[in-house]
Each structure stands twice: as C-alpha cells, then as structure tokens.
Amino acid sequence: MHKEYFVGQGKKDGQVLRVKEQRKDRWKAYVHDTISGIAELDYTAMEEMAQHLDQLTKPPGSLGRLEKIAVQLAGITGSIKLQKQRKAVVVMAGDHGVCAEGVSAYPQEVTAQMVLNILDGGAAVNVLARQAGASVYCVDVGVKTEVKHERLLSCNVRRGTRNMAREAAMTLEEAYEAISVGIRIVDHLYQQGYRVLATGEMGIGNTTPSAAILSVLGGLPVIEVVGRGTGIDEEKLRHKAAVIERAIEVNQPDRQDAADVLAKVGGLEIAGLVGVILGAASRRCPVVIDGFISSAAALAAARMAPQSVSYMIASHLSEERGHQKMLDCIGLTPVLHVNMRLGEGTGAALLFPIIDSAAAIVNEMATFDGAGISR
Template sequence: MRQEIMEHIGEIRGLDQAAIQAAKSHINNLTVPPGSLGKLEAMAVQLAGITGTVKPSFDRREVIIMAGDHGVCAEGVSAFPQEVTPQMIHNFLAGGAAVNVLARQAGAEIACVDIGVNSELSHPDLLSRKIRYGTANMAQGPAMSREEAMQSIMVGAKVVEDAVKRGVQLFITGEMGIGNTTASSAVICALTGMPASDAVGRGTGIDDSRLQHKIAVVDKALKVNAPDPLDPIDVLAKVGGLEIGGLAGVILGSAANGCPVIIDGFISSAAALLAKAICPASADYMIVSHVSHEQGHRRLLQELNLRPALELDLRIGEGTGGVLCLHLVDAACRIVSEMATFESAGISGETQEQTI
C-alpha cells in the first residue's frame, strides 16, 4: 500500500511556469488597471499553471463527499448522535441537503462515498468503499491501523482517477461524519504543535462546558497516542478519520491527474494539511474556498499558507463552501477568455511618466 501511495505522489508535477507567465501577460493586457481584479487574477494564473492553458474551462466538476464515523463520539464530543451520519447520507443521495442545492446551482455533480460509516448502507448511487465500520475511540488508543490509514488515502485517489476517466476536470472536497471536527482538530495539533485550546471549536454547536470537555478529549488522544508529527500517515492512523484520509487522497489524486481541487471547510482543510505533509507539491493544486466559523480554521489556513476566497461564517461542511467557490472559478475563467485587451478594444494602455 505504501508503494501505491509513493507511485501516486510521483505523478504530481510542479505547475506549468510557461502557462503562468503567459496568463500573467494576458491578464496585464486586459482592459482593467493592473491587479484590480485581486484574488480572481491570482486564481486565473493558478488555474493556468495547473492546466497548462491560459484560458481553461471546467465543464465537468464533481463534489466528492467522503463519509465516515468516529469512535471518539463515545466521549460525548458532539451535539448530535452518530445516527445522523447515515441519515444525512440518505439526504445527500435524495438531493435534499444544502450541498445538493448549491451544486445544482453551480452545475456540479456529487459523488457520495461510504468509506467508514458505522452502519450498513445500500443505494444505487452510493459508492461503497467501506474500510471499517467507523474508527476506534482515539481517546483510548489509535483510531485505526496504519494499513487502514493508507488504504483510506488510496480510496480517495482511486475515486478521483475513476472520475477523471469519466471526464471530470475539477474536484471539490466534501465530508460527513459526526465527530469529525474532533478528529480534525487532533490532526492539526499533531502536525503543527498548535494547542488544542486554539484548534478545537464548537463543531455542530456545543456549549461552553462541552467545548472544554472536547478540548480535554483531544489533549488526551494526543497524549495516549503520541502521533509522530514528521509522519503524516502515523498522525492519520492514530488521531484521524477515514473520511479525512479519503479527502487527503482526493487532493493528492487531483494533483496527480493535473486537476484543481477546491478545499471546503475545516475538515477538508485538515485533510489538505495531511496531503501537503505527504507531498508539498500538492498544495499548488489547492484552491481554498472559504474560512469557516470553526475556531481553528483561520490558523489552519495560515499553516497551509493559502488564502481563502470567501468569508461567509459557514460551519456546515458537506462541500457547501467549495461549491459556492465554483462561481468564482467560473468568473476567473471567463475574465481571461472573454474580456477584451487594450489592443483589441482600441483603448490606450498605462503610460509611463518621463522625467525631463
């Protein structure tokens, strides 16, 4: 399994520098003052580097929702019971969740993957890739084995590979799993040394007393398992989640296939941190959609050295922020493909003042 991951990482290449320079030159000749389109310009340049073309378009885009349960829920860290995970999966498959509504608006497909839900699920549209029925309680010992952690990464990478064969060109990370903000917080603390009090947030909306308990549970999990910050697979196995590993695989798989990947919220960003730790070059393919209301998310994005496109105080997950960001991706693409240049519009460009 380790060999498979290494081979996959080996497919990840740096961005196309010639396309980046060509995109910058083209954008500088558009009929706007230089730099006036801000993050949209930066996004257009990044997309050029990823795709190797100045004027990319993404007709086929897919939200990959990784779903898994967490044994740490036994510690009482969530406001919702674990039964909500399979219930929400049925909601996704029926088209009734927030991410479904926003994906329809943005013209995105949705793939829902059971990578570790703690119940039997059957539906013709469900991708059943279950590794185990939820993780173990990380407050008592490792969440999963090292082999299972590596398997979760490869599940995500393979889902992307299969989608690329169907013509999908861009991916959005999504997730479902009661308790996954706890696991994500532990992953972040293990990889960065961030204190649990800074990383742990309210998740589904817990009160002050349960928040303090959640912080203590993360501290206990880190102490019990002592994950190695220099070994991201060890971190994933000891304090992570199957859907977090699956999303790290989605990110690595997107990069290996030369596709942009839009990172959703807190859990997806924890997966992005894992992916970057496994292969730093994968960060070049990430577009961070938003900074959420979850306490540690802004610090996490600073660790990734990536800027969010939006700030909407979301704390829903599912891939909702990622799908909303699709509209900005489309805007960036249309700007470079449809806007006139100074030359084509017959408009005088910027002049340089001369000193006599």
C-alpha cells in the first residue's frame, strides 16, 4: 500500500512525498532510523571556535550568548567558518479533541482560519520571518477541517486528535506517523538549501496537551504547569487543570516512553514538531525552539533522543506558566525575555538575526594581532 503526502498543491511547492508502508511498525522504524543517525557535536571544532573567539578584540566571553551560539554552531556544522544560512520556520498545524471540554478561549474553527492567514502571509510569524529574511512553511498534520491553499504542505494524519480526557488522543502508530511527517518536511527543506530551522505551531487548545506532556515527562503536578493559553480566566484555568488530570488518569501514559505520552495526551502538531527537531539534528542543522508548545515537542524529542538537545537553541522564555520548568527539564536556557505568549514560531523568528550576528562576529571581527592591539 502506498501513502502519499502532498507538499503543496501549486506549481511552486507541488512535490509529492511518497512512502511505502510495508509493515505496521513502518513509522516507528523510520523514526528510530532517524534517531540513530543523530551524531555528536564536533568538539574539536567547538574548541577551535572558543580559541578563535578569545583572539578577537574584546574581553574573553564579553559577547555572552553570541559566543555560546557561535561555539554551538561550530559543533553542529564542524567548521569555524560560519556562513549566513537559509532559514525557515516550520509551522505545524493540528486540532484537538479535548477542546470539547471547554479548555480554550477560542473556538476550534480558528485553527483552520489562522492556517489560511499564515499561508496568506498575514500572521505575526510571517511579519517577523520577513524581517529576518526567513521563509515560513505551514504544514497541515492534523487540522480538523480540510484546508486548501497552493502553499499548504498537506500531510494530514487524521482530522484532529481524539478527546484525551476520555480516550487516547492518538494511536501509537498515528503518533509515529506524525513524527515522520516532521522528519520528511525537514528532508524536503534541506534539499531546497535550508540549513537553519525553527519550530512553530497552530492549534486551538494545544497548551492543554503541552501541559500534560510536561506534567508526565517532568514528573510535575498539573497545577504547577498549566497556564492560561489564549487568555482564559481563573475559573476556566481550574477547569483546564482538572481536565488534564483526568486525561492523565484515564490514559495512564508511560513517562519512560515519550512516544506513548505523545500518543495518549499529546497533539498531532506537537508530534510533527518532534519530527522536525529529530530531522534537523540528523541533518546537522540547528533548530530554534519557540515557546511552550514547541518546547513540549523539544522535551519529547529530548527523551526519545538525548543527543538531539545539542542541536536545539531555545529562543525565548514564554509568559505561559510552566515554560521555564519545561526548559529546565530539557536543559536549555532561553536567549530572549520579551514576555511573549503567541506561539506560531514568533519567538524563534526573533532569534534568527541573533544567529546571523554570531556568524558575522566570527567572520568579520578583527583579532588582537591583526589589528595591532595590545592585550
């Protein structure tokens, strides 16, 4: 049996990604093959970069995170000759059956409407990506209603998750299939020359599964990690926490198995972003992590493939409660603190110019010897 993934429907992106399903665990095997291909960083290049940075006309370490990013990029690319690379934000979109429990301030149909807004270039992520000279690719991995647009990357695994407060959000096979979508999208973009990727998402209600993932994988009480999402009031916040607690009780996700957690209390777009992260790491590309939902995907990816963390850069600290705990669980430190909580990949897009600045410092700043300056 063949299964087709249509990447776009117009002339520009009209490419078909075709795969063969030869056995039931096809998707799981594909994901684990990708994980096995994630290499360690090049520590020799990192040491050379650190030494080079100390030769530049500045006090050692005085450029802070710029220097750490430069060292990380050297480890990822295996070179101290950093180049300004082609960049893209991958926005995974999906709907959530748990919205039936009244956990969001917005109706579910807003997901599809916002997907069209992103595809038309009118969303905040589009504006910030344009400022950074980056592209935005929007992927339908689980939107409930059919969306048609010539720029859409159409890879729908199922029309929204099931209501996790009553049953598993997905089957394990669907979760692995959604992860595989993310990996294949990375392969598609890599072939087009993109070398820096960022995670973005769109899905009404998706802070609910994100908080559930953090609670389970982080071993934290739900009340400590659940937040207001799109702006719910105190009463709805308590209700949202109760819904998450019920979902965890009903499904009993195995905290030692991130894929099981994704399937039972996760989301299709979150699983898709896990694939983006794993795929980027396997291609030796840095992947910029956005806010709370993207970090839930990063946490799951970190548990599935600890070596993938070396390829992640945390863009910012979200205003969503629990985000700092999420980053602590992964072992990431955010670069920016700008009080954002929009999602879409907006915070990640803001980090692109900083990555370019790190490369420019390495390539253009004079050394003490070259400038004839005494140490």
